Amino acid sequence: MKVRNQRIVRVFLSASCGIAPCVTPVFLDTTYPYLSAGRRESPTSLASCNEAVDNQSAQGDASSESFEKLAERAKAAMDADHISEAIRLYTRATALQPNWPEGWWHLGTLLFDGGRFTEARDAFAHFVSVELKEPGPGFAMLGLSEFQLKDYAKALAALERGRNLGLGTDQAFVDTVLFHEGILNALLGKPEIALQRLTLAANEIAAAHPDAPKDAVFANLELLDAFGIAALRIAKLPASLTAAQIPLVRQAGRAQAWIALQDRVAAETEFKQLLTLYPSQPGVHYMYGVFLLKENPPGAVDEFRREIEISPSHAAARIQLALELLRIADYEQGLKYAREAIRLAPKNFVAHVACGRLWLALGKTDQSLPELQTAVKFAPGSPDAHFALSQALSEAGRNTEAAHERAEFERLKALADAADRLPTAVDH
Numbered sequence: 208m209k210v211r212n213q214r215i216v217r218v219f220l221s222a223s224c225g226i227a228p229c230v231t232p233v234f235l236d237t238t239y240p241y242l243s244a245g246r247r248e249s250p251t252s253l254a255s256c257n258e259a260v261d262n263q264s265a266q267g268d269a270s271s272e273s274f275e276k277l278a279e280r281a282k283a284a285m286d287a288d289h290i291s292e293a294i295r296l297y298t299r300a301t302a303l304q305p306n307w308p309e310g311w312w313h314l315g316t317l318l319f320d321g322g323r324f325t326e327a328r329d330a331f332a333h334f335v336s337v338e339l340k341e342p343g344p345g346f347a348m349l350g351l352s353e354f355q356l357k358d359y360a361k362a363l364a365a366l367e368r369g370r371n372l373g374l375g376t377d378q379a380f381v382d383t384v385l386f387h388e389g390i391l392n393a394l395l396g397k398p399e400i401a402l403q404r405l406t407l408a409a410n411e412i413a414a415a416h417p418d419a420p421k422d423a424v425f426a427n428l429e430l431l432d433a434f435g436i437a438a439l440r441i442a443k444l445p446a447s448l449t450a451a452q453i454p455l456v457r458q459a460g461r462a463q464a465w466i467a468l469q470d471r472v473a474a475e476t477e478f479k480q481l482l483t484l485y486p487s488q489p490g491v492h493y494m495y496g497v498f499l500l501k502e503n504p505p506g507a508v509d510e511f512r513r514e515i516e517i518s519p520s521h522a523a524a525r526i527q528l529a530l531e532l533l534r535i536a537d538y539e540q541g542l543k544y545a546r547e548a549i550r551l552a553p554k555n556f557v558a559h560v561a562c563g564r565l566w567l568a569l570g571k572t573d574q575s576l577p578e579l580q581t582a583v584k585f586a587p588g589s590p591d592a593h594f595a596l597s598q599a600l601s602e603a604g605r606n607t608e609a610a611h612e613r614a615e616f617e618r619l620k621a622l623a624d625a626a627d628r629l630p631t632a633v634d635h
Contacts, residue, residue, distance in 0.1 A: 274303045278310065285313060293317055301333070308338035308345075315348060319355075328352035343372030347384045354387055363391040378415050382408050386433065390444055393437040401437035405430065406467040413468060424464055428457070434467070435460030438497075439490035440523060455485050459494060466498065474498065489518040496527060504531055522552035529561040538568045556586035560595050567599050575599045583612075590619040 281296035297314040301307055315330035331349040335342045347369030353362035366388045374381050385408035392401035409430060413420035424430065432445040435456035448456060458481050465474035478495050485491050496510030508531055514524040525548035532541030545562035552558055563578030579596040586592050597612035 274300060277303065278307075281310070281313070285317065290317060290321060294321070301330075305333070306337045308334055311337065312345065315345075315352075319348065319352060324352050324355040328356065341373065341375070343369045344375050344380070345369070346372060347374055347380070351383070351387060354391070359391055359394060363388065363395060366391070378411065382411055385411070386430065389437065390433050393433070393440075394442055394444055396442060398437045398440045402434070402463070405433055405437060405463075409434075409464060409467040421468060421470075424468065425461070431457050431460035431464055433460070434463035438463040438494045440493070441490065455488055455491075458484065459491070462494070462498075471498075471502075487517055489521070490514075492517065493521060493524050493527075496524070500527070500531070504535075507531065520551055522548045522555060522558065525551070526555070526558050526561055529558075529565065533561065533565055533568060536568070538565050541565050542569070554585055556582040556589060556592055559585065560589075560592055563599060564595055567595075567602060572599060572603045576603065588619060590616050590623060593619060 277296055277300040281293055281300055284290075284293035284296055294314065294317050297310050297317065301310045301314060304310065311330050311334035315327050315334060318324075318327035318330055328349060331345050331352060334345040335349060338345055346365050350362045350365030350367075350369060353359075353365060356362075366384055370384055370388065374384055385404050389401045389405035389408065392398070392404060409424050412423050412427065412430070416423035429445055432448065432453070435441075435458070436443055436445060436448075438459050439456065441452075441456070458477065462474050462477035462481055465471075465477055475498075478498060481491060482495065492510045492514040496507040496514065499507035499510060508528060511524040511528045511531075514521050518524070525544040529541045529545035529548060532538070532544065542562065542565040545558060545565055548555065548558040549562055559578045559582035563575045563582060566572075566575035566578060576596075576599050579592065579599050582589070582592040583596055593612045593616040597609045597616060600606075600609035600612060
C-alpha cells in the first residue's frame with residue numbers, strides 16, 4: 208500500500224504550525240506512554256496552557272523563518288520523490304515545530320512507504336496527539352504501522368479508534384482499514400466481528416464497482432481468504448496459511464462472500480461444493496449451520512451436532528445449539544450444551560448468557576443470576592448481556608438493579624446503533 212502516493216486524506220491544516228493540546232489524549236497516555244513521559248512539563252490548567260503558548264510564540268519569532276523554509280523544501284523534495292531528503296527535512300521541521308500535524312503526517316507516510324515502521328508508528332503517534340480536528344486517519348495509520356510491527360492487539364485498538372473517529376473519503380484507505388480490522392479480529396479470537404468488518408469491506412468494494420460488483424469482490428483473493436479464515440474460525444492471518452490450507456479456506460471464503468453480497472442461492476451452491484470436497488474438515492459444518500439458522504433451523508441443528516462429532520472441543524457449535532434450543536423451548540437439552548460450552552470456553556460471555564437465560568427459562572433465578580453477572584463482567588460493553596441480566600434481576604424482585612441494567616442496555620444499544628450508522632467512503 209503506497210500511502211503517500213494515494214493522497215489518502217486532505218492536507219490537514221493550511222497553517223504551517225499549530226498549538227499542541229494541553230493534555231495528551233488518554234489513548235496515547237496508556238498505549239504510547241513514551242510520548243508524554245519524555246515531556247518536562249504537562250500543563251493541565253488554563254493558566255499553564257497560556258504560559259506554554261506565550262513561550263512558544265516567543266521562540267517562534269526566532270525560528271519561524273527557518274521552519275518555513277524547511278517546510279517548503281520538505282514538500283518540494285516529497286513532490287519530486289526525493290524520499291530520503293524529504294524524510295530528513297520533515298524530521299528537522301517537526302523537531303522545530305513539534306505541534307505541526309501536517310509535518311508529522313507526511314513524515315509518517317514517507318517512513319511507512321519506506322518500510323521504516325517503527326519510526327512511522329512514532330510519527331503517527333505524534334500526529335494524533337496534535338491533530339484535533341480529524342485524527343481518525345492518523346489512528347488508522349498508527350494501527351497499520353503496529354500491524355507491520357506484529358503488535359496486533361495495539362494495531363486493532365488503533366484501527367478501531369480510527370474508524371470510529373472517521374477515515375475520510377478515500378475508498379482504498381477505508382477498504383484497507385476494514386480488511387485489517389477483519390483479519391486481526393479473526394486472529395485474536397473474534398471471528399463474528401471479523402465477518403462484520405469483512406462484509407462491510409466487501410460491500411464497499413462492490414458499491415465502488417457498479418458495473419461488475421461481484422467480479423470486483425471475487426477478484427480480491429486476500430479478501431476471500433480472510434472471509435474463509437473467519438468463517439472457519441481459524442486463528443491465523445491470511446499470510447500464515449499453508450499451501451495445503453488455501454484451497455479449503457478459499458472455497459469457504461467464496462461461500463461467505465456470497466453471503467456478504469446477499470446472494471443465498473449462490474452461497475448454497477458454494478456450500479454444497481465445500482461439503483462435498485471437505486466433509487470432515489473442522490469448521491465446515493459449523494459454518495454451514497450458521498448459514499442455515501435463519502431459514503432452516505432444524506438443518507442448522509444437525510450441522511452443529513455434526514461439527515461437534517468432528518471437533519469435540521468446538522464451543523461455538525454448542526453455544527449455537529444452546530441458543531436455538533432455548534428458542535424452541537427445549538431448555539434441558541439447551542442447558543446441557545451451554546454448560547459444556549462454559550467448560551470449554553469459560554471466558555466466552557455468550558456461553559454464560561445462554562446458560563443464564565436457560566436457567567431463567569427453567570425458573571431457576573438463583574442459578575441464572577451468577578451466569579449473567581459473569582457475562583456482564585466479561586463483556587461490559589455488550590447490550591445483550593445487560594438486557595438478559597435485567598430480566599433475571601426483575602424476576603428476582605430486584606427492581607432497582609434491574610432498572611439500572613435496563614438503562615445500561617439502552618445506552619449501549621444506542622451507541623452500537625450510532626456506530627452502525629457511521630458514514631463510509633461510498634456514502635460521500
